[in-house]
Amino acid sequence: MQHIGPMNNLLYAILLAASFGSAFADSIEDTARGIHTRTLTLDTHIDINPKDFTTERNPGMRLDGVAVDLPKMNEGGLDAGFFIVYVGQGDATLKARKAAHEKALEKFRAIHRMTEEINPDTIQLALSSADVTRIWRSGKKVAMIGVENAYPLEYDQAYLKDFHDLGARYISLTHNKHNLFADSNYPKAGEPASIHNGVSDAGRNLISEANKLGIMLDISHASKKSALDIINYSSAPVIASHSAVDNLLPHSRNLDDEVLKALKSNNGVVHIVAFRSYLKETPHEKMQRLNELAEEFNLPKGDIWSEGDRIFSALFAQPKENIGAYFSKWKEITRTSPHADISDLIDHVDYVVNKIGIDHVGISSDFGGGGGVDGWEDASQTFNITLELVRRGYTEADIAKIWSGNLLRVWADVEAVAAASKQ
Ligand SMILES: [Zn+2]
Incomplete structure (x- = not known):
């Protein structure tokens, strides 16, 4: 037998540990790859510019300066995304409200151009929670539509039905600045913190119409009181499409423990957003x-x-x-x-899981609207999220809930409430 001295023993042990260490890392990466491939990955918040939805320049191409297009979704294994009809809050004049309504329609048209005219073979619009899974299984990418800010409906609230017909499946009442429907988390300079003490009568009416139509309500961008009112007034579970945890980074865009607990009792879901200044102090x-x-x-x-x-x-x-x-x-x-990376993002996910459970959390990017963290700067890096979840010990079943299962459960509940209201 060859004599191995103490020094050599130590060296051997180090080499052995190093090779096991890297084998361990390889196996985590392999496990994560497998899970990522088998899981329906869904991002609840992707902002768009209609200029990127034309025959000359569209999501079928790899677009410079655009975080989500089909090549990047393919590369990163991002299967589904809510594309956002966002209109910034303007004033209450008829002219401004009408212009906002037209701007919203322009964004609806852009998304429809993508799924019906420009890229119909690769991405399809889902109108129901069952559509999402069916389209994903067919091998296509899944587009869905969310409305950020109900301001375009200040023109005429009856248009909520038209928005539903155009494919809108979630709506937030506000963005920055208060509006006809609710107090925002972020009042305009000079505005008081609250003008409605939460959701207004018009807002309450909109919530009830959304419940009847089967449109999910989104509490992101609402003031805390508005968020609690929306949860309270809605007869179906609600979502926070892109928010984070106030207890980790105090910010009016984030949800505190009281709102998280209300969300749990409502059986809703918060999609933690990859937005640097909501995750970590600058x-x-x-x-x-x-x-x-x-x-x-x-x-x-x-x-x-x-x-x-x-x-x-x-x-x-x-x-x-x-x-x-x-x-x-x-x-x-x-x-x-x-400033903020995937680990910071998943810290917020962990917090929600510990506080209200694995059934009430998801992920969103806010790409195109300021979102992105180190390691998830665009859709091509989406695998890194799953990898971090696997590293933290989340099981495949947990990860499936986080990536889409929870959102699809809420959506199906919202559909059931709408169906029941028609009987
Ligand atoms: Zn937003």
Whole structure:
């Protein structure tokens, strides 16, 4: 027998551990790959620009500067996404309300162009929870439509039915700024924190109409009182399509424990959003660079993702070349100052699981609307989410719930409530 001295023993042990370590990592990655392939992955919040839905420039192509297109979805194994009809809150004049309604229709038309004219062989619009699974099994990608901000319905609330006919399957009452239907989490500068004490009578009516039509209600962007009112007034489970946990990062866009518990008793789901400033405090160094940038362009200080309204209104009053210059410098700061990664995102998922259980949590990107964290900057990196979930010990059944099972359960419940209301 060959004599192995103590030094050699130690060396051998280290080598052995190293090779086991990497084999272990390989096996985690293999396990995650298998789970990722077998799981229906669904992102509840993808913002769009109708300009990216034309014959010349569309999701069938790999688009520069666009986080979600079909090649990136294929590469990252992202199967399904809610494409968003978002319209920013404007004033209550008839002209502005009518323009908002038209802007919403333009986004509906863009999504329909994708699924019916431009890319019908690769992506299909789901109108029911059963459609989602059926389309996914057929090998196509699944598009769904969510409406962010009910402001376009201030023009005429009866249009909710038309939105449903166009495929809308969830709606949030507000975005930034209060509106006819509810208080927002983010009042306009000068506005009081609340003008309706939560959801207004018009909002309550909209909730009941959405319940009858089978449209899920989304509490993201609502004030805390509005969120609790929506949960309370809705006769079906609700969702938070893109929010995070207030107890980990205090922010009015995030849900505190009281709202999380209300969501659990309502049998709803929160889709934790990959939005840096809702997940983790902006690092001091990054904030300093952003403030220097603000000074250079004579803008209010702060991060555009939390102080966007004030910064944008000052920026967009400036010459066009300033706007371009500002954004290229802002992008450079974002690129070079790391701030929130997949691990931070899954910390929020873990929190919800511990607080209200595995049946009430999902994932969303908010790509196109400011979303993205290190490791999940676009749809092509979607596998990294599953990998982190596997690393944290989530089982395949857990991961299936997180990625789509919980949302599809809520959606089916909402459909059942709508069907019952017709009897
Ligand atoms: Zn949003």
